[in-house]
Amino acid sequence: MSRLVIVSNRVALPDRTSSGGLAVALQAALEETGGLWFGWSGRIDEETSGNVSEQQAGDIQYVTVDLSRRDHDDYYNGFANRTLWPLLHFRVDLVDYSRETYQAYRRVNALFADTLAPLLRDDDLVWIHDYHLIPLAQLLRQRGIRCRLGFFLHVPMPSSDLLAALPDHNRLFEGLSSYDLIGFQTERDLERFQDYVRLFGRGEVIESGVLATAKGHRLRAGAFPISIDTARIAEQAANAVGKASVKRLADSLSGRLLAIGVDRLDYSKGLPERFRAFGCYLGRHWEQLGRLTFLQIAPVSRGEVAEYQALREQLERLTGHINGEHAQPDWTPMRYVNRNFPHASLTGFYRLARVGLVTPLRDGMNLVAKEFVAAQDPSDPGVLVLSSFAGAARELDGALLVNPYDLDGVADAIAAAVEMPMEERRERWSSMMARLRTHDITAWRRGYIEALKAA
Numbered sequence: 001m002s003r004l005v006i007v008s009n010r011v012a013l014p015d016r017t018s019s020g021g022l023a024v025a026l027q028a029a030l031e032e033t034g035g036l037w038f039g040w041s042g043r044i045d046e047e048t049s050g051n052v053s054e055q056q057a058g059d060i061q062y063v064t065v066d067l068s069r070r071d072h073d074d075y076y077n078g079f080a081n082r083t084l085w086p087l088l089h090f091r092v093d094l095v096d097y098s099r100e101t102y103q104a105y106r107r108v109n110a111l112f113a114d115t116l117a118p119l120l121r122d123d124d125l126v127w128i129h130d131y132h133l134i135p136l137a138q139l140l141r142q143r144g145i146r147c148r149l150g151f152f153l154h155v156p157m158p159s160s161d162l163l164a165a166l167p168d169h170n171r172l173f174e175g176l177s178s179y180d181l182i183g184f185q186t187e188r189d190l191e192r193f194q195d196y197v198r199l200f201g202r203g204e205v206i207e208s209g210v211l212a213t214a215k216g217h218r219l220r221a222g223a224f225p226i227s228i229d230t231a232r233i234a235e236q237a238a239n240a241v242g243k244a245s246v247k248r249l250a251d252s253l254s255g256r257l258l259a260i261g262v263d264r265l266d267y268s269k270g271l272p273e274r275f276r277a278f279g280c281y282l283g284r285h286w287e288q289l290g291r292l293t294f295l296q297i298a299p300v301s302r303g304e305v306a307e308y309q310a311l312r313e314q315l316e317r318l319t320g321h322i323n324g325e326h327a328q329p330d331w332t333p334m335r336y337v338n339r340n341f342p343h344a345s346l347t348g349f350y351r352l353a354r355v356g357l358v359t360p361l362r363d364g365m366n367l368v369a370k371e372f373v374a375a376q377d378p379s380d381p382g383v384l385v386l387s388s389f390a391g392a393a394r395e396l397d398g399a400l401l402v403n404p405y406d407l408d409g410v411a412d413a414i415a416a417a418v419e420m421p422m423e424e425r426r427e428r429w430s431s432m433m434a435r436l437r438t439h440d441i442t443a444w445r446r447g448y449i450e451a452l453k454a455a
């Protein structure tokens with residue numbers, strides 16, 4: 001059997017906590033098969049990049065590389081998170097491009113290729129993840145690597161006119177043609193990629209999912225919606241009811257209903273809009289005043305990047321403003337927490353909630369939406385209010401779908417969730433849960449790996 005080698009910038013090392021969906025999902029996938037996980041150590045060396053560390057946990061071998069302060073600033077904070085991240089989330093207005101950070105991006109990809117190449121065997125299946133590592137396959141091929149190389153994009157693929165705004169976009173996206181298979185979160189992302197290949201890559205779409213590049217190279221692409229370990233989340237949530245942190249939250253509600261949001265503190269998640277929509281709900285639905293408390297968990301993410309710092313300040317102001325306007329002596333409508341919680345508590349929090357608020361402006365998938373559903377009590381499930389701009393909206397048909405820019409619409413959806421009769425809540429939840437039971441993390445991994453073997 002081939003060994004699975006996963007490569008990603010973010011690695012969920014056994015001794016670290018991280019709150020991104022990629023790390024959570026890949027950890028679950030590797031636990032089933034074992035294999036090698038290669039990527040950044042999460043450590044910054046003041047002097048140089050390239051110090052390699054190894055550790056083993058169960059059947060998973062971790063090999064990671066430290067980055068220098070300069071590479072971390074220019075590759076991770078810079079080109080990955082100030083150029084590609086906003087571009088791929090349709091935020092051309094926030095794109096900050098410089099040749100210097102692009103050079104650093106290529107330099108770190110070359111470092112990854114140099115370190116990884118000697119570890120690879122011919123029959124390995126190498127699965128490379130996300131926008132940090134687009135050029136890696138080309139660089140590995142240049143180093144004589146012949147094994148199968150797959151790529152998965154966790155974030156959205158925007159329309160080709162937006163991609164074309166990136167200087168040197170042809171050179172960057174041409175790198176994708178060295179992969180045997182390119183995976184996207186949704187069919188819509190795949191369609192937009194195919195448009196780009198036709199319009200700007202001078203390639204051809206032979207049939208859906210089979211492309212010919214300008215140089216005549218054939219490659220495959222497909223939609224593989226990522227998912228969660230549904231059974232494990234459901235079990236964790238049921239067990240979490242007895243946990244002290246969950247009991248404390250339940251007691252603190254004093255009989256009121258709970259609405260919950262769980263997101264990295266990122267502008268793609270639509271948090272200012274969500275906070276304002278909650279303020280709108282308090283104003284528009286005064287008949288429900290005092291019935292619902294909103295808890296937003298938002299661990300700080302990419303905190304060295306200016307746009308993320310500005311967002312944090314904006315959310316602090318908004319929370320103060322909304323609470324100041326609507327709080328009563330014995331009730332604060334909004335709780336805002338910048339801490340990272342383990343799944344053992346988080347799943348219990350989801351289960352306590354009547355309303356799950358997942359309203360990103362754009363999101364590749366959004367695993368929180370799926371976790372919220374899987375964590376519910378089948379006899380008394382909560383209601384998911386979900387942005388139609390999250391990849392998850394394509395699958396979770398029992399959610400109340402909203403446009404996150406329509407604050408009144410989101411406010412009305414919150415009110416509808418509060419009033420929704422038990423029978424309708426159960427119906428909506430059952431159809432979503434049925435989907436998540438069959439399309440779980442194992443189905444995602446198997447679906448992709450089978451397609452990579454066949455490519």
Ligand SMILES: O=P(O)(O)OC[C@H]1O[C@H](O[C@H]2O[C@H](CO)[C@@H](O)[C@H](O)[C@H]2O)[C@H](O)[C@@H](O)[C@@H]1O
Binds near residue numbers: 025
């Ligand atoms: O590694 P970080 O910079 O701390 O960021 C965390 C991750 O954020 C993004 O996650 C995406 O992947 C999820 C799983 O497929 C998906 O549900 C979500 O919609 C995406 O935003 C990013 O793409 C990852 O590379 C980061 O590790």
Ligand SMILES: O=c1ccn([C@@H]2O[C@H](COP(=O)(O)OP(=O)(O)O)[C@@H](O)[C@H]2O)c(=O)[nH]1
Binds near residue numbers: 018340367
């Ligand atoms: O305090 C937290 C906040 C988030 N998460 C996890 O981080 C992931 C977030 O993934 P999602 O796809 O929703 O968004 P991303 O952060 O990857 O953009 C989910 O598994 C969450 O349960 C967590 O473990 N603790």
